[in-house]
Amino acid sequence: MAEDGSHPLLRGRTNQSKYIHGFSTSQIQSLAAICEAFIPPIPSPPNPNQSIRSFYAASGSQSPVPQEIAEKMVKRYPAEAMSFLKIVLMLLSTKLGSLLVCGFICLDTKWPFIHSFSDLGLNKREKILQKWSNTYKSFIPIRVVFMMIKLMCFYIFFSLTDENAENPTWEAVGYEVKPPNNGSVKPRKQRPLEKGLIETQNESDATFMELLKSKVLEVKDCEDGFYDIKCDVVIVGSGCGGGVAAAVLSGSGHKVVVIEKGHYYVPEDYSLLEGPSMDELYENGGILSTLDGKITIFAGSTVGGGSSVNWSAAIKTPDDVLEEWAVDKKIPLFGSSDYRSAMEVVCDRIGVTQSCKDEGFQNKVLRRGCENLGLLVETIPQNASEDHYCGSCCYGCRTGDKKGTDSTWLVDAVNNGALILTGCKAERFVLEESKGRKRCRGVIANAESRTITRKLRFKARVTVSACGSLLTPPLMVSSGLTNRHIGRNLHLHPVLLAWGYFPSGSKTPAGKCYEGGIITSLHKVRSIGDPSNRAIVEVASMGPASFAALFPWVSGVDMKDQMIKYPRITKLFSLVRDESSGQVQAEGKITYRLNETDKGNLRTGLRQALRILVAAGAEEVGTFRNDGQRIKSNGIKNIDLEAFLDTVTAPGGPKSRSENWIVYCSAHQMGSCRMGCNENEGAVDVNGESWEARGLFVCDASILPTALGVNPMITIESTAYCVSTKIGQALMKGVFSD
Numbered sequence: 048m049a050e051d052g053s054h055p056l057l058r059g060r061t062n063q064s065k066y067i068h069g070f071s072t073s074q075i076q077s078l079a080a081i082c083e084a085f086i087p088p089i090p091s092p093p094n095p096n097q098s099i100r101s102f103y104a105a106s107g108s109q110s111p112v113p114q115e116i117a118e119k120m121v122k123r124y125p126a127e128a129m130s131f132l133k134i135v136l137m138l139l140s141t142k143l144g145s146l147l148v149c150g151f152i153c154l155d156t157k158w159p160f161i162h163s164f165s166d167l168g169l170n171k172r173e174k175i176l177q178k179w180s181n182t183y184k185s186f187i188p189i190r191v192v193f194m195m196i197k198l199m200c201f202y203i204f205f206s207l208t209d210e211n212a213e214n215p216t217w218e219a220v221g222y223e224v225k226p227p228n229n230g231s232v233k234p235r236k237q238r239p240l241e242k243g244l245i246e247t248q249n250e251s252d253a254t255f256m257e258l259l260k261s262k263v264l265e266v267k268d269c270e271d272g273f274y275d276i277k278c279d280v281v282i283v284g285s286g287c288g289g290g291v292a293a294a295v296l297s298g299s300g301h302k303v304v305v306i307e308k309g310h311y312y313v314p315e316d317y318s319l320l321e322g323p324s325m326d327e328l329y330e331n332g333g334i335l336s337t338l339d340g341k342i343t344i345f346a347g348s349t350v351g352g353g354s355s356v357n358w359s360a361a362i363k364t365p366d367d368v369l370e371e372w373a374v375d376k377k378i379p380l381f382g383s384s385d386y387r388s389a390m391e392v393v394c395d396r397i398g399v400t401q402s403c404k405d406e407g408f409q410n411k412v413l414r415r416g417c418e419n420l421g422l423l424v425e426t427i428p429q430n431a432s433e434d435h436y437c438g439s440c441c442y443g444c445r446t447g448d449k450k451g452t453d454s455t456w457l458v459d460a461v462n463n464g465a466l467i468l469t470g471c472k473a474e475r476f477v478l479e480e481s482k483g484r485k486r487c488r489g490v491i492a493n494a495e496s497r498t499i500t501r502k503l504r505f506k507a508r509v510t511v512s513a514c515g516s517l518l519t520p521p522l523m524v525s526s527g528l529t530n531r532h533i534g535r536n537l538h539l540h541p542v543l544l545a546w547g548y549f550p551s552g553s554k555t556p557a558g559k560c561y562e563g564g565i566i567t568s569l570h571k572v573r574s575i576g577d578p579s580n581r582a583i584v585e586v587a588s589m590g591p592a593s594f595a596a597l598f599p600w601v602s603g604v605d606m607k608d609q610m611i612k613y614p615r616i617t618k619l620f621s622l623v624r625d626e627s628s629g630q631v632q633a634e635g636k637i638t639y640r641l642n643e644t645d646k647g648n649l650r651t652g653l654r655q656a657l658r659i660l661v662a663a664g665a666e667e668v669g670t671f672r673n674d675g676q677r678i679k680s681n682g683i684k685n686i687d688l689e690a691f692l693d694t695v696t697a698p699g700g701p702k703s704r705s706e707n708w709i710v711y712c713s714a715h716q717m718g719s720c721r722m723g724c725n726e727n728e729g730a731v732d733v734n735g736e737s738w739e740a741r742g743l744f745v746c747d748a749s750i751l752p753t754a755l756g757v758n759p760m761i762t763i764e765s766t767a768y769c770v771s772t773k774i775g776q777a778l779m780k781g782v783f784s785d
């Protein structure tokens with residue numbers, strides 16, 4: 048610890064930072080006491096080097112860690128959850144409150160007989176946290192409090208950086224943020240989207256109008272507090288769906304404006320730092336979950352949307368799914384040759400390669416494990432070049448090699464004269480009553496800049512919602528649309544993770560978990576003989592902070608012991624093509640109920656993932672269940688492994704009333720505005736147009752009729768390609784000229 052008591056490499060930051068979290072001093076004190084119990088200073092293992100020694104000596108209570116945790120929690124967690132958490136922290140700062148929340152462990156035979164939480168010794172505090180994690184019958188949802196603090200505590204501890212963009216733990220946990228190899232970041236004269244880009248956050252009333260006019264848009268400063276902006280097509284969202292729609296519609300000669308609430312980053316801008324990247328590129332900074340805290344949800348929010356952070360897996364829509372959508376769901380598009388050729392166009396444009404020269408450590412593990420078990424393992428095509436090898440693409444691709452929409456479709460769009468407004472958030476669609484069915488006339492949006500004082504009203508013949516499955520429904524609902532499928536049928540492709548530790552120097556695949564192409568191989572569980580199983584196994588990419596945030600905490604020592612193995616821990620996940628579904632009608636209010644069928648499939652997939660890790664030579668394997676479920680697997684007998692696997696289940700979340708719990712993850716959201724062959728079957732028709740409002744189309748993952756079962760990007764882009772091609776044809780025919 049440094050002389051001023053601060054985290055060794057974080058000095059200098061403390062004084063400059065101004066915190067606005069609104070925690071009282073005693074609440075911060077309680078929080079710090081909890082963090083210290085999560086991450087206690089402890090003696091290091093024998094013969095440590097300097098970095099290991101200081102890692103073991105470091106404490107979660109060192110300034111500014113608790114302040115940063117408080118700040119981030121207030122910014123990212125729902126307000127109701129925070130109010131409750133603050134009450135608990137306040138109680139813990141008093142003796143009676145601590146007794147109430149923690150029980151008899153706060154009592155002492157000696158004066159003062161009762162201790163407040165922060166006055167308790169580290170051992171007792173650790174015991175209390177262990178109890179919280181295991182408590183399922185209590186009058187306050189203490190497990191949720193446990194989860195909220197634990198997640199943020201580890202996330203901040205392993206992602207906070209100093210002015211040199213370093214975190215004091217990284218050397219010890221074997222993590223290194225490498226700038227990409229020299230040659231690949233070419234200095235650019237102009238950013239690829241420059242000529243069509245308007246970063247509204249940089250503009251003021253004075254400059255904004257001029258800028259719009261210079262980009263050949265008809266703009267009017269209206270008396271009623273709006274800037275009116277005229278175009279043929281306005282597209283909300285620039286992700287997989289929006290990017291493709293922008294390219295196609297501008298390509299057919301229409302004046303297209305894309306509005307995106309996120310910002311624009313070019314490869315050189317990406318810091319690759321886990322903390323800032325999550326903040327800049329992900330919805331709610333990567334801290335988003337279902338209301339019950341059971342499923343952690345990741346979605347992109349930047350120019351390029353999910354395609355800028357995606358894990359490079361480019362998989363075509365499986366034939367059986369296409370048939371189901373065309374036949375059972377009666378949507379001809381998915382049985383058409385148009386759709387098949389759209390997939391070719393999409394793969395071509397984003398440059399999908401069929402093989403990978405040098406697979407990373409985690410994918411090698413998956414491949415070797417499958418091969419040793421005689422299981423089928425498939426190679427996943429990537430849109431990046433074959434020797435693409437930078438496992439940090441989930442934080443933006445620094446080499447510019449991975450082709451997200453921001454380096455493909457959106458470039459085509461601006462070359463065709465489309466404009467992209469960033470820092471600009473759509474608020475509601477402009478709907479007019481007309482002859483029984485509404486007519487959509489555009490969208491009203493807010494620019495982020497405080498010096499743009501008016502709202503923006505985009506007037507267009509056609510309006511396209513491409514906000515993704517979590518945000519298209521809230522926008523439709525707040526615009527007054529009422530079809531009952533809006534915001535329902537939300538599929539998440541829920542994921543359960545398994546881990547395996549592979550000491551280096553052994554006969555296991557070489558490399559580090561955060562290097563190499565992210566997803567290059569895949570195992571379909573149904574290939575082992577149960578054709579009804581809907582799970583697949585792939586590898587998961589996580590920086591140390593996200594890993595620590597999710598990894599089960601059972602004690603301070605255990606967590607530190609695990610974290611120094613981080614580079615050699617492979618994470619595999621079981622992902623299910625979910626029949627279960629959830630709802631999202633208001634922003635950030637996501638519910639989801641996983642049913643027994645899906646749970647069963649997920650569990651089968653998870654067991655399979657563990658078998659694969661063992662077969663690949665893991666020394667120890669485990670799940671992410673709260674009790675740290677794991678087994679030493681070196682040379683394990685099959686019968687013992689199977690006995691362990693019998694105990695591997697798909698438990699409930701932190702709010703469930705069962706002894707063990709787990710956090711599920713989701714990076715694929717679909718279906719929340721699904722296409723249907725009539726109004727009772729879906730929120731939009733088979734052309735993607737709202738049943739209720741003419742001229743309003745949806746062009747993102749929310750229109751997929753069901754869950755897909757594989758990584759969805761190619762399917763979303765191909766669907767968007769078909770939907771927008773038809774819109775273009777209709778515009779040509781003058782269908783929307785009224």
Ligand SMILES: Cc1cc2nc3c(=O)[nH]c(=O)nc-3n(C[C@H](O)[C@H](O)[C@H](O)COP(=O)(O)OP(=O)(O)OC[C@H]3O[C@@H](n4cnc5c(N)ncnc54)[C@H](O)[C@@H]3O)c2cc1C
Pocket residue numbers: 283284285286287288289306307308309345346347348349350351352353354356357358359360361362441471472473474513514515516518519522566714715716746747748749757758759760761763
């Ligand atoms: C970490 C991660 C890894 C992934 N890896 C893969 C992979 O390897 N392979 C694969 O196939 N898929 C992958 N996916 C999934 C894929 O990226 C998404 O399914 C896909 O991006 C969804 O496309 P979309 O068009 O529906 O929405 P998005 O791409 O999410 O785009 C929506 C955009 O709309 C913007 N927006 C939302 N509301 C508004 C508003 N009101 N006003 C203005 N703008 C708004 C958002 O900021 C966002 O940029 C991954 C996803 C994540 C998060």
Ligand SMILES: *[C@@H]1O[C@H](CO)[C@@H](O)[C@H](O)[C@H]1NC(C)=O
Pocket residue numbers: 229230
């Ligand atoms: C990397 O780039 C720098 C500056 O352009 C150059 O000096 C250096 O030699 C390069 N290193 C390699 C390995 O190419």
Ligand SMILES: *[C@@H]1O[C@H](CO)[C@@H](O)[C@H](O)[C@H]1NC(C)=O
Pocket residue numbers: 246249
């Ligand atoms: C907008 O502002 C950011 C910093 O806030 C700057 O990096 C960027 O270059 C600006 N863009 C334009 C077009 O001026």
Ligand SMILES: *[C@@H]1O[C@H](CO)[C@@H](O)[C@H](O)[C@H]1NC(C)=O
Pocket residue numbers: 286287353354355357358359360361397399429430431449450451452455760764
């Ligand atoms: C996501 O990444 C993959 C692989 O790098 C790429 O093929 C795809 O184009 C990206 N997403 C989109 C929407 O382009």
Ligand SMILES: *[C@@H]1O[C@H](CO)[C@@H](O)[C@H](O)[C@H]1NC(C)=O
Pocket residue numbers: 626627642643644645
């Ligand atoms: C799970 O949900 C799907 C779709 O609603 C249904 O077909 C299946 O029977 C359900 N399974 C169970 C066990 O309820």
Ligand SMILES: CC(=O)N[C@H]1CO[C@H](CO)[C@@H](O)[C@@H]1O
Pocket residue numbers: 395397398399400401430431432433448449
């Ligand atoms: C097969 C194919 O399209 N390969 C392309 C993949 O993307 C790289 C660039 O990233 C192209 O050079 C390849 O031609």
